[in-house]
Amino acid sequence: MGDGRGSGSIRGENLLFLTDEQLRQGIEAMFFAYRGFTADPDRILTDMAYGRAHHRAIHFINRAPGTTVNNLLNILGVTKQSLNRVLRTLIEDGLVESRVGKSDKRERHLYLTEEGRALEGRLSDAQRARMRAAFRDAGPDAVAGFRTVLEAMMDTEMQRTYTRLKESGT
Amino acid sequence: MGDGRGSGSIRGENLLFLTDEQLRQGIEAMFFAYRGFTADPDRILTDMAYGRAHHRAIHFINRAPGTTVNNLLNILGVTKQSLNRVLRTLIEDGLVESRVGKSDKRERHLYLTEEGRALEGRLSDAQRARMRAAFRDAGPDAVAGFRTVLEAMMDTEMQRTYTRLKESGT
DNA sequence: AGTTTATGTCAGCCTTGTTGACATTCCAAG
DNA sequence: CTTGGAATGTCAACAAGGCTGACATAAACT
Incomplete structure (x- = not known):
């Protein structure tokens, strides 16, 4: 490793x-x-008092409505204090609703309000527009390769999280 | 946009x-x-007093030795104050050398010292190892697609910067 | 000579990450 | 029923790394 040539061209293979x-x-x-990936939502967010952390929280609450704080913590990979600060402002501003769990009342289940869904839509639309243009330009085969490489680049733990989310999608 | 179906499946095409x-x-x-992409270098950096911003500066100075501050600014997309804070610590710690330009004495040309190259190597090796594993698992066609989609996702300005760097590589 | 450019620096602010400490609630095991 | 531990929330303090604004200096350009 770091020999200036890499692993390629050692064996006769391609x-x-x-x-x-x-x-x-x-x-x-x-x-x-x-x-580029973050540029468009970031532009929308700076106009408000929000940042990228708020976007991430909103995205995954929308993706898995009713998720618990702990679950969100694992997905986002930050500390509960960090997430809590973000979540508190979103709840105060009426974008996110926190409901006490029925079976386990320690848990809080998170939902987007109507207003929250509106912001989520704006952010998603902006981000998807760029992704859609990139996908369209590149074509289906390139997109498949793109996803394959990205999956292989994740930590195995995140790979499982990603797959679980993917399969929960319609 | 945001109609819940997207642009697909409207026309008969695939x-x-x-x-x-x-x-x-x-x-x-x-x-x-x-x-995953940033995890390995981040682990190395937290042991020192450095962060991801230092890594980025070191990477691109190594990539284009003798680059000016202004050029680096454009590549990294941060303010000169932000970059300067990082650069100052790297110069103080003897990882980066700043030489006054010959033709234009206002410019500073940046170079990694021996010690700087050593750290760059450690960070690159860690990051490349993951990238190599992902590339190997995914195969050459997937890698080609991966790069195609990423390029299409960049701002056009960054696309040009990326291409220029790519072509300057051996 | 005057203007512009490249760089550096100081001060202050914001977001978003961290750790540590502690309170509350409440399930579950003994 | 009591107690231990889990899930959550909150406070405080701190650091990295973005940002803006203001200002200084030296060199190049016109």
């Missing part, structure tokens, strides 16, 4: 896509693309 | 990969994958 240079290009592509 | 559900999965894949 592993040129694994050279350090190819990997570096992949790394830089991730960096620049993620900027 | 555009099912453009449904809102597919786009949402792409969005979530980006989110979870980016976490």
